[in-house]
Amino acid sequence: MVTALCAASTTEVRIMLLTDAALKNMNITQSNIYPVSQARNMFSRLIDQIGTTKALYVTKKGKIRAALIDIDYLQKMQKDLQELYKKTYIDKDLLSYTREFTDAEIKEWAVEDKL
Known part of the structure; x- marks a missing residue:
């Protein structure tokens, strides 16, 4: 896992985890890569x-x-990602027996699961 800092402003920093595979799919070029020593000195500009x-x-x-x-x-x-988690991948022959669940149903199940 690779730690990723996600910033909205100089006052708000969020942290998330990325895998090496996720980084390979991102647009990484020499112009947007900084050594930690350089990044530390210019964090506000970054x-x-x-x-x-x-x-x-x-x-x-x-x-x-x-x-x-x-x-x-x-x-x-x-x-x-949240939308992807709501989807179920199922055999094409069974599609006629499926339906989308509402957010209310999902929240209700989440409450029941806590009991």
Whole structure:
């Protein structure tokens, strides 16, 4: 796992975990990679730069170890992931027997599961 810092502003920093596979799928170029020593000295400027790019990456000992991610992009990814969790992948022959569950039903089940 790789720790990723996700910032909305200089006053709000959120932390999430990314796998190495997830990083490979992101658009990583030399222009958005910074060694940790350099990133530490220019953290405020990097936060400002997040508005023009989705992510900046920080390396430690030559390996990408962290990412600063635009908060809007992070929230979109979280929303998309939440929608994916609601979907069930099922055999095509059984599709006629399925339906989508409402948010209310899902919340009700979550309450029942806590009991």
